[in-house]
Amino acid sequence: MAARIAVVEDEEALSILLRYNLESEGYVVDTVMRGDEADIRLKEEIPDLLILDWMLPGLSGVELCRRIRMRPETQDLPIIMLTARGEESERVRGLSVGADDYVVKPFSAPELMARVRAMLRRAKPERISGRLAAGDIALDRQSHRVHRAGREIRLGPTEFRLLEFLMQSPGRVFSREQLLDGVWGRDVYVDERTVDVHVGRLRKAINRGRERDPIRTVRGAGYSFDETFQTNRSPKSASVPA
Numbered sequence: 435m436a437a438r439i440a441v442v443e444d445e446e447a448l449s450i451l452l453r454y455n456l457e458s459e460g461y462v463v464d465t466v467m468r469g470d471e472a473d474i475r476l477k478e479e480i481p482d483l484l485i486l487d488w489m490l491p492g493l494s495g496v497e498l499c500r501r502i503r504m505r506p507e508t509q510d511l512p513i514i515m516l517t518a519r520g521e522e523s524e525r526v527r528g529l530s531v532g533a534d535d536y537v538v539k540p541f542s543a544p545e546l547m548a549r550v551r552a553m554l555r556r557a558k559p560e561r562i563s564g565r566l567a568a569g570d571i572a573l574d575r576q577s578h579r580v581h582r583a584g585r586e587i588r589l590g591p592t593e594f595r596l597l598e599f600l601m602q603s604p605g606r607v608f609s610r611e612q613l614l615d616g617v618w619g620r621d622v623y624v625d626e627r628t629v630d631v632h633v634g635r636l637r638k639a640i641n642r643g644r645e646r647d648p649i650r651t652v653r654g655a656g657y658s659f660d661e662t663f664q665t666n667r668s669p670k671s672a673s674v675p676a
Contacts, residue, residue, distance in 0.1 A: 437554055438462045440481040442472040442498070443516065444490050448539075451615075452485065455543045456550070458603050458616060469493030473501060480508055482558050483550065486533070488517030496531050503532035512557045514549060516541075542619030544595065551575075566601045569648060569663040571640065573598055582640055592617065593636045600649065605661030607652045633657055 439456055443449040444467045456463045464481065466472040470492030476484075484502070488495045495515060502508045515533040535549055566573040570583045578594055580587045589597065595617045600608070608616070610626040618624060633649060641647050648663040 436460050436462050437482040437558060438464065439483045439485065439550070440472070440476070441465045441485045442469065442490060442495065443467065443485070443487045445487075451543070452546075455547060455616060458599070458606075459547055459550070460602055461550075467491075469495060469498045473498055476502065476508060476511075480511060483512045483514070483554055485514050485516060485546075485550075488515060499533055500531045510557070512553045514546075514553065543615055544617065544619050566598065568601055568604060568659065569646070571601075571648060571663075573601060580640070582642075582645070587639055589636070589639055592632050593639060596632055596636055597640070600657065600659035604659045604663070607650075607655050607658040609656040613656065629657075 439461045441449060441452050441456070441463060443452060443465070446467070449465050449467065453463045453465055464475070466475060467490075469490035472486075472490075473493055486495045486499060490498070495517070499513060499515065502511055502513065513533045514535045514537060516537050516539060518539045534553060537546055537549065565575065572581050573594075574580070575598065578591075580589055580594065580597065596613070599613065599616050610629040613629050614624065614626065618628075633651075637647060637649055646663065648660050650658045650660045652658060
């Protein structure tokens with residue numbers, strides 16, 4: 435079962451971006467734009483992780499965090515706090531009221547996703563898979579290794595992140611801009627043609643001879659991991675050697 439993540443953020447554009455990136459990772463996402471409304475919802479249903487903005491209408495993120503920690507049923511809820519406040523004293527204050535991690539705006543989406551995975555891995559290890567597998571390809575997030583049909587594939591860090599990003603949402607077509615945001619991060623300024631270069635490198639690394647190419651080019655739209663590639667999966671060929 436996918437982990438459920440609640441996002442409490444009053445900036446609509448950022449809330450949409452967070453939902454997009456989290457759902458791309460396979461999580462179930464609930465978004466709320468007010469602190470007081472989030473307080474009510476958390477009494478009705480407890481998520482696996484909370485991403486909480488510092489400044490919120492109705493009830494501040496700091497006060498909401500304090501209330502969460504006072505309730506027995508939510509005292510262990512993992513909380514990542516988002517804020518534009520970068521001063522050490524403010525970070526200490528956020529952590530002192532019960533936040534588990536602290537991310538200063540602006541931040542890169544890949545970094546936040548990595549923090550989410552790390553926190554879920556510690557708090558809810560059963561909710562996150564360390565491996566992705568499709569057809570005869572297996573990707574191990576912990577060891578950063580990829581195997582196809584039993585052989586190890588050597589990938590650079592960017593090609594690894596690109597394959598991981600695509601494999602998380604088989605069949606979904608990502609534009610070059612979306613791939614730049616999801617793999618390189620919003621704060622990295624590179625030309626969209628860079629995506630084509632790295633997709634070419636990824637294809638060259640994972641495809642040998644007449645092997646089927648799992649990366650699908652959608653003309654005028656972008657790239658996707660072919661969802662029909664899943665039907666080729668063989669338990670033996672998709673396993674990662676220890």
